[in-house]
Amino acid sequence: EVQLVQSGAEVKKPGESLKISCKGFGYIFASYWVGWVRQVPGKGLEWMGNIYPGDSDTRYSPSFQGQVTISADESINTAYLQWTSLAASDTAIYYCASQRTGNSFDYWGQGTLVSVSS
Amino acid sequence: QSALTQPASVSGSPGQSITISCTGTRGDVGNYYLVSWYQQHPGKAPKIMIYEVDKRPSGVSNRFSGAKSGNTASLTISGLQAEDEGDYFCCSYAGSTTWVFGGGTKVTV
Numbered sequence: 357e358v359q360l361v362q363s364g365a366e367v368k369k370p371g372e373s374l375k376i377s378c379k380g381f382g383y384i385f386a387s388y389w390v391g392w393v394r395q396v397p398g399k400g401l402e403w404m405g406n407i408y409p410g411d412s413d414t415r416y417s418p419s420f421q422g423q424v425t426i427s428a429d430e431s432i433n434t435a436y437l438q439w440t441s442l443a444a445s446d447t448a449i450y451y452c453a454s455q456r457t458g459n460s461f462d463y464w465g466q467g468t469l470v471s472v473s474s
Numbered sequence: 475q476s477a478l479t480q481p482a483s484v485s486g487s488p489g490q491s492i493t494i495s496c497t498g499t500r501g502d503v504g505n506y507y508l509v510s511w512y513q514q515h516p517g518k519a520p521k522i523m524i525y526e527v528d529k530r531p532s533g534v535s536n537r538f539s540g541a542k543s544g545n546t547a548s549l550t551i552s553g554l555q556a557e558d559e560g561d562y563f564c565c566s567y568a569g570s571t572t573w574v575f576g577g578g579t580k581v582t583v
Contacts, residue, residue: 391573393520400477400578401512401520401563406571415571451519459567460510460525467519 358382360390360452360465367471368442375438376468378452385433386410389455392426392437395467396448406455407435442472478503478564478576485582491552494579496564497545502574504545508567511540511549514578515560523562524549551581559583 359381368374378390392404405416409428416426428435435452450468453461479497486492496503496511503509509527512520522531524540527547537552547566551558564576 389571393575401565401575402477403565403573403575406573413571417572453520457522457531458510458525458529459508460522461512461520461565462522462525462531464519464521 358454358456358463360454360463362450362452362465362468365469365471367473370443370472370474371441372472373438373440374442374470375436376450376470378435378437378465380433380435380454383454383456386430390428390435391453391455391461392424392435393451393453393461394420394448395451401451404437404450409433409435442470444472444474446470447472476574478566478574480562480564480576480579482577483580483582486551486554488554488556488583490554491550492554492581494549494551494562494564494581496547496549496566496576498547498566498574499545502566502568503542503547505569506567507542509540509542509547510565511538512563512565513558513560514563520563554583556583 363377386409389406391406394402404420407414407426409430452465454463511524514520527542528540
């Protein structure tokens with residue numbers, strides 16, 4: 357069974373750093389793109405970027421380029437999303453999703469809530 | 475890279491059909507047959523309903539269908555049921571391994 361399991365909710369202060377994870381199960385993780393999607397509570401979905409774990413080829417949305425870093429470790433089937441300096445505006449749910457079918461986001465993680473407040 | 479345009483809300487009665495539109499540009503919806511649709515219930519992760527404009531993943535009801543004409547894609551839900559209530563998002567490939575989502579549509583039954 358294909359699954360993406362994300363790390364747990366985080367509560368951080370502005371200026372702090374953070375790295376959240378997304379571990380894939382049940383498929384060849386290295387062979388398919390993994391995307392990260394932001395959802396501010398009550399708002400829509402925003403594509404942040406994608407990574408191909410097999411060679412770490414990474415693409416970013418212009419809106420998130422330079423604001424976050426996406427990485428992966430194919431040896432442990434895990435993708436990461438990280439910030440060096442969080443802001444209150446980063447408060448959101450972050451989803452990872454695999455792209456195994458037709459250039460779509462076919463399997464989703466359960467989401468990681470990131471709360472940033474002083 | 476602007477978000478795709480969707481109506482904020484669509485409503486219908488049980489058994490009726492509704493259609494949600496998703497308008498993009500020649501750089502995304504109009505140029506690729508790679509539009510997908512996602513259903514999201516409150517507090518849950520999105521679920522894929524349609525990919526490559528009109529294909530249904532295994533397990534998705536055939537009451538859901540997709541189409542595209544020019545820069546606009548659409549999702550039709552026929553035989554509307556209470557369980558279809560939720561938010562629906564379209565997504566399109568936009569070239570160079572980038573994607574763009576729509577703003578979302580709240581469906582009320």
